[in-house]
Amino acid sequence: MIGRGRIDGPPRLDAEIRVAGEAGASEVLILALHGELGDHQESVVVPFLLPDTPVVVWWPNQAPAVPAEDPVGKLAVRRITDATNAIDPRADIVGRLTGYRPGDTDLAWARITYWRALLVSALDQPPHEKVLSARVSGLHGEVAIDLLAGWLASRLDCPVQRAVGELRVELHTETQTIVLDRPQDGRVATLLRTDKPDALITLARRDSAECLAEELRRLDPDEIYEPRWPNCRRWNMSELGPVEVAKFADADAVAKAAAAAFVEATVAAQRERVQASVVLTGGGTGIAVLEYVRRAQGGIDWSAVNVFFGDERFLPPGHPDRNEVQARAALLDLVPIDPSRVLAMPALGEDGCTTPQESAARYAEVLAQHSPDGTVPTFDVHLLGMGGEGHINSLFPQTDAVREDTRFVVGLDDSPKPPPARVTLTLPAIQRARQVWLLVTGEAKAEAVAAAVGG
Numbered sequence: 001m002i003g004r005g006r007i008d009g010p011p012r013l014d015a016e017i018r019v020a021g022e023a024g025a026s027e028v029l030i031l032a033l034h035g036e037l038g039d040h041q042e043s044v045v046v047p048f049l050l051p052d053t054p055v056v057v058w059w060p061n062q063a064p065a066v067p068a069e070d071p072v073g074k075l076a077v078r079r080i081t082d083a084t085n086a087i088d089p090r091a092d093i094v095g096r097l098t099g100y101r102p103g104d105t106d107l108a109w110a111r112i113t114y115w116r117a118l119l120v121s122a123l124d125q126p127p128h129e130k131v132l133s134a135r136v137s138g139l140h141g142e143v144a145i146d147l148l149a150g151w152l153a154s155r156l157d158c159p160v161q162r163a164v165g166e167l168r169v170e171l172h173t174e175t176q177t178i179v180l181d182r183p184q185d186g187r188v189a190t191l192l193r194t195d196k197p198d199a200l201i202t203l204a205r206r207d208s209a210e211c212l213a214e215e216l217r218r219l220d221p222d223e224i225y226e227p228r229w230p231n232c233r234r235w236n237m238s239e240l241g242p243v244e245v246a247k248f249a250d251a252d253a254v255a256k257a258a259a260a261a262f263v264e265a266t267v268a269a270q271r272e273r274v275q276a277s278v279v280l281t282g283g284g285t286g287i288a289v290l291e292y293v294r295r296a297q298g299g300i301d302w303s304a305v306n307v308f309f310g311d312e313r314f315l316p317p318g319h320p321d322r323n324e325v326q327a328r329a330a331l332l333d334l335v336p337i338d339p340s341r342v343l344a345m346p347a348l349g350e351d352g353c354t355t356p357q358e359s360a361a362r363y364a365e366v367l368a369q370h371s372p373d374g375t376v377p378t379f380d381v382h383l384l385g386m387g388g389e390g391h392i393n394s395l396f397p398q399t400d401a402v403r404e405d406t407r408f409v410v411g412l413d414d415s416p417k418p419p420p421a422r423v424t425l426t427l428p429a430i431q432r433a434r435q436v437w438l439l440v441t442g443e444a445k446a447e448a449v450a451a452a453v454g455g
Contacts (some may be wrong), residue, residue, distance in 0.1 A: 001029070001030045001031065002031050002033065002041055002044075002045065002072065002356075003030070003031065003032045003033070004032075004035035004038045005033055005035075005038065006018075006035065007033040007034075007035070007038065007344055008035075009034045009035050009275070010034070010035050011034065011035040011036050011037040012034040012035060012037065013031065013033060013034070013037060014031070014032040014034070014271060015029065015030065015031050015032075016029075016030040017029055017030075018030065022052050022059055023049060029048060030126075031044060031045075033313040034228050040071075041071055042071035042072050042074070042179070045072060045075065046075070046221075047241060047280065049075070049291065051333055054077045054078075054219050054339065055075045055076040055077060056076055056077065056078040056079075056080065056169045056215075056216060056217040056219070057070075057072055057073050057075070057076040057078070057079050057080065058080040058081075058082075059077055059080070059081050059082065060082055060085060060206055060208065060213065061082070061085045061086065061178040062085075062086050062087060062092070062097070063081035063082070063083075063086070063092070065096060065099055066096065066099030066101075067079035067081060067096070067099070067101075067104055068099065068101035068103070069099065070396070073102050076103070077103055077219050078103050078105070078215070078219055078328065079101075079103055079104050079105070080105055080106070080107065080212065081096070081104070081105075081106045081107070082106060082107040082108070082112075082208065083091075083108055083143045084107065084108055084142075084143060085284075086167060087140050088141075089108075089142075089143045090141055090143055090146065090364065092143075093108065093143045093146070093147075102221035103221050105215060105222050105225050106143070106147075106225075107208060107211040107212065107215070108143045108147055109144075109147055109222070109225050110146040110206065110210075110211035110214045111144045111199070111205070111206050111211055111213075112147060112151075113206075113214065114203055114206070115148060115169065115180065115203070116148070116151060118180055118189075118191065118201065118203070119171065119178070119180060120154075120161050120167060122178045122180070122191060122193065123178070123191075124170070127173075127175060127176070129173035129174050129175060129264060130158075130174075131156045131158050131171050131172065131173055132172050132173060132174065133158055133159045133160070133161075133170050133172045133264075134149075134152050134153075134156060134158060134159070134160045134161070134169070134170065135160070135161045135163060135168075135169070136148050136149040136152065136160065136162055136163070136168075136169050136170075137162075137163040137164065137165040137166060137167070137168050137169075138164070138165070138166075138167045138168075138184075139164070139167075139184070142166045145162065145167075146162060147385040148169070149161075151169075151224075152169075152278055152368045156171075156295035164378070166181060166183075166184070167181060167182050167183070168180070168182075174191060174192065176194035176195070176321070177193075177194050178191075178192070178193050178194075179191070179192040179193075180192075182203055182286045185205075186204075187202060187203070187204040188200055188201065188202060188203065189202075189203035190340060198430065208296070236333050237262070245408065246279045251284070251285055251288070251441035251442070252288070252443075254439060254441055255285055255288035255289045255291075255292055255439075256283060256292050258285075258289045258292075258383075258437060258439055259289050259290075259291075259292030259295075259296060260292075261295045261437070262278075262289065262293055262295065262381060262383075262437075263293060263296060263297060263298040263299075263300060264298070265380060265381050265435060266278065266300050266305065266381065267298055267299045267300055268379065269380040269381075269434075270300070270301055270304055270305075272405075273380075274304060275304040275305065275306065276300075276304065276305050276306070276380045276381075277306040277308065277370070277377045277378070277379050277380050278305065278306070278307055278308070278379065278380060278382075278383070279307075279308045279309065279310050279379050279381070279382040279383060279425070279433065280307060280308070280309055280310065280323070280327050280382045280383055281309075281310050281311075281323070281383040281384055281385045281393070281439070282311075282323035282326060282327070283385040284441075285385060285439045285440075285441050286323075286383055286439060287326050287327065287330050288383050289328075289383065289439065290330040290331035290332075291330045291331065292325055293331055294330065294331045294335065298337075299334065302335045302336050302337040302338075303337070304337065305337060305341060306341050306343060306370060306377070307327075307332065307337070307342045307343060308343050308367070308377070308379065308425075309323055309324060309343070309344055310328070310383070310384060310424065310425050310430075311323065311345075311381065311390075311391040311393035311394040311395075311422060311423065311424035311425065312324065312344070312345040312347075312359075312422065312423045312424075313419050313421070313422055314347070314348050314355075314356040314359060314419070314421035314422055314423055315347060315348055315419065315421075316347055316348045316349055317347040317349070318347075319347070319352050321419075322347065324342075324345070328342075343366050343370070345359055345360075345423045346358075346359040346362045346363065346423075347359075348421075354425050355411060355413075355421075356411030356412055356413065356421045356422060357410075357411035358411070359411055360407075360409040360410050360411035360421060360423050360424075361409075361411075361425045363409045363423060364407070364408055364409045366411065367408055367429070375408065376408045376429050376432050377432065377435070378426075378432050378434060379433040379434065380433070380434050380435065381433065381434070381435050381436075381437060382430055382433035382435070382436045382437070383437050383439060384430075384437065384438045384439065385438075385439055385440070386438060386439075386445055386448055386449065387445070387448070388439045388442075388444045388445050388448060389448065390448040391416075391417070391418075392426035392430075392438070393425055393430070394412060394415055394417075394422040394423070395424060395426065395427065396416050397416070398414065399412075399414075399416070401424060402427070404426040404427070404428070405427070405428060406428070407426060407428075408425060408426055408428055408429040409423065409424070409426065409429065410423075410426055411423050412424065
C-alpha cells in the first residue's frame, strides 16, 4: 500500500510490514512517501517486486485520469479503479474513456456481475424473443448503473433508457416483460416475468473486498468490460433515454401536439409529485406551444407549477425580445399562476445585474433554492428549440458554453446570434430533466436534426 505523506517536508520513507492478522496469509507492506519522494513512487516500489511476478494496481479512491500512464500503473498488467469512491463518480469514469488501455477495469463493473448473470439467465428461458427495449434506473451518481445500461445497449441492439429512480431493470419483448428490482439498501431482489411466478433472489450490494477478489481471479484484459466504455459515456452525456421522433405536417401541427403533450406531462407530474417544474423556450414554435397550452389547459393546477427558462437575451426588463416577456404575453399572464413561481433570468439592470455573468450567478442561486441537493431542480419537461446551425438554448456549436460541464448556468458576451449578451442553462442542467422535447420546424434545420438524432 502506497500513500502520499507530507508534501512540504524533507524526503522520507516510512514503512510498516504487517504479517497475518488482517493481512491474511500474506504480508502487507505499507509505504508513506514524504516530500519529493512522493513524486517517484515507481522507484520506491520496484525493489520490493519479485521478478516476473504479475503486478496489479488498485486505486481505492481517486484514480489518475489515465491509469496506464501513471508511474506505478505502468508496472501493472491489471489496473483497477473504483469510481464509486471518487469525488465525482460519473465524471471520474467518463474522464478515463480516452485513456483506456487493455488491462483497465473498475470495481463498478464487478458490482453488477450478478445482475448481468441473472438477466442473461432470464433471457435464456423460453420464448427466446428479441428484446425490443430496456430501461435501467437507479441513483443518479451510481456509475454501476451506467455500466449496466451500456452493457445492455451493446448486447441487445435496442433502445435502452438510463433513468433516475428505484433500483430496477426492465426488459421488454413482444410477449413478455422481465423485471429485476431491489430496494436500494436491500439484500433480496425480485425477478418478475410475464405469466410466471415471482422469484426472490439474494442479491446484496457487493463490497469492495468481494469485487476485488473477483478481479484478481484473472490477469488478462477483460474483453467484455472494454466495449462498455463508449456506452457508459453516452449515458453520462445524456440521460434523456431513447430518442423518439414524431413528424407532423407543419409548424402549427407541431405546436398543437407539443401543447397537448405538455398539458398531459404537467398533470401527470402533479399527480405523482404534487408540483411540476417546467423549462420554457422562446422562438416562434416555442411561443406557439404556450399559446395552445393556454387554450387547452386541461387539469393543470397552476398554483403548483414552477416555471424556469432555458435561456434569455440579456436585455432591459420588459424588452419585447426577451423570452420571458413573450412567454408572459402568450401564457403566463393569462393563467392563475403564482407570480413567485415564474422564475425568470434577471434582466439587464435588474437586481443590480450589469453583466450576463452576474445574471447567470443569480439564476444559479435560484435553481439551487428550488433543488433538494442545492444544485439544480429535476425538471419534469424541458422545452428546446433549435437553430439552423444546431444551437439549443444559447449553446452554440464550437463555443465554450456548449462545452461547459460544471456550471448549470453561464453568461455569454459573444453569442454568434444577436444580441451577443445572453444567459443560458448548460448541458448539465438540461440533463437533469425527466423529459427533453426538441421542437424543430423548417427545412433549414433538417440537417442539424439529422445530425442530432443520428449521433
